[in-house]
Amino acid sequence: MKPGDKFATILVPNATLQSLYDDLDTGEAQKMPLFSLASVNPDHGMYIGQLADIDGSGNAFIYEDMNFMNSDRDYNDFIFQIAGAEVCLPLLDDLIDPAKDWRNIGGVAEDISEHIGTAVKPDTLRMSVSLEGSRADLVLYDSQGRFCGKDGVSIPGAAFYPDENGHRSLFLNVPDQGKYRIVLLGAKDETLSCTVRGHRGETEILSEETKSIRINAHRVLRAEVSVSSDGKGMEIAVGEFETPVSEDGKLLYYDFDGDGKTDDSDIGKVSSRWNAVEGDEDYDPFYDLDEDGYIGILDIMPAVSSKSVP
Ligand SMILES: [Ca+2]
Ligand SMILES: [Ca+2]
Ligand SMILES: [Ca+2]
Structure with missing residues (x-):
């Protein structure tokens, strides 16, 4: 306009x-x-x-x-x-x-x-995360467990943008200090690039970091992100993208939200899609582990049996 x-x-x-x-x-x-x-x-x-x-x-x-x-x-x-x-x-x-x-x-x-209160003003500090040329899923969580991704947004003012070319990006307003985690859900074996930017207002870019990441189908990778700002500049530190691990160092392949435990909320992500077939709205190929076009017991059991929390 x-x-x-x-x-x-x-x-x-x-x-x-x-x-x-x-x-x-x-x-x-x-x-x-x-x-x-x-x-x-x-x-x-x-x-x-x-x-x-x-x-x-x-x-x-x-x-x-x-x-x-x-x-x-x-x-x-x-x-x-x-x-x-x-x-x-x-x-x-x-x-x-x-x-x-x-x-x-x-x-x-x-x-x-x-x-x-989250309307973007010219001095609002924001962060964006984008994936290019990949079908992998992208979800961001804040330290309160609120999220932003294709299945919904619970962080006030955050927005998720998928596009037909397989690019996904999300934007959120960030406070001067904050910790977040980015979770990637692999759609196939590939190398993808993930860019995290700091912004002021709608247009200005204050910082930018791109990571090249090797991901496999049905695998979860997570990275910690910490944001700090002195009001003028903005620093965003993006950690390595790795398979989630428990406190005692066990690899958690079914920790779908990357919070360091495999619990009912992870199992719920796949079990809530029980009986979904390809073409259904709730069918998500990420959770169809055996790739038979149907989310059934064979896809749900591996997550259930790797529960790390009683
Ligand atoms: Ca009415
Ligand atoms: Ca989890
Ligand atoms: Ca299946």
Whole structure:
């Protein structure tokens, strides 16, 4: 976008823009797009009430998924952030039905305000990790066990980007001091390269380190990462990528999250995919140890029998 650009948003509840377009051909107009603008003329302004500013910070918003005229005013439908633009919307406090205020539910308000606080500003310190030209999986864990990878993101403000060319990258905001671990899950026997960068804001690169790594199919490698910054520069030390080991030095081939123990959370990663076949959403070739296109007992047993924690 260029400075001065104006934009509006559309939400198509429970459907896609494509399906809305396809319905034009069939004459079925069941789906209702919800616009942030009251009409195609931007001077007519917002649909007051379709969107709300969650806390007045001007970067986190909520879409009511029913047309404002007959909405249930619960505003629990779709939350999103916009950074780098000026947005003027009424406050959620002024719109929500107090009897339906989900912010009273334990922990929800805190979780959301932690995410809102992660909007990237020009001086925000960030770290990125990227894998090039490989089908291996990439997951990053922080010292509290929160994670960022293709199966989900629980670190506030972190984001994971896979692309069709087999590149994967992730971004997260980092404090001045922090410890992380990168876990790679091998898709095949190959040499891949992993680049860890320190950033300030969206564009500036403060540090960069690339490692060339030999990985094998179905094998886990982990590396410790420590971040330190004096506010100006940023140092990121990336350790060697190695097979996870227990405290007493035993190699842990089934420690899928690389935390130094093989326990129920590791076994759960494969057992939760029990009966998945190639093509299913929960089929993951990494966990199909015998590569027969099916995740069954033969794939689960090795992990179960290597449990290092009773
Ligand atoms: Ca609603
Ligand atoms: Ca583990
Ligand atoms: Ca199998």
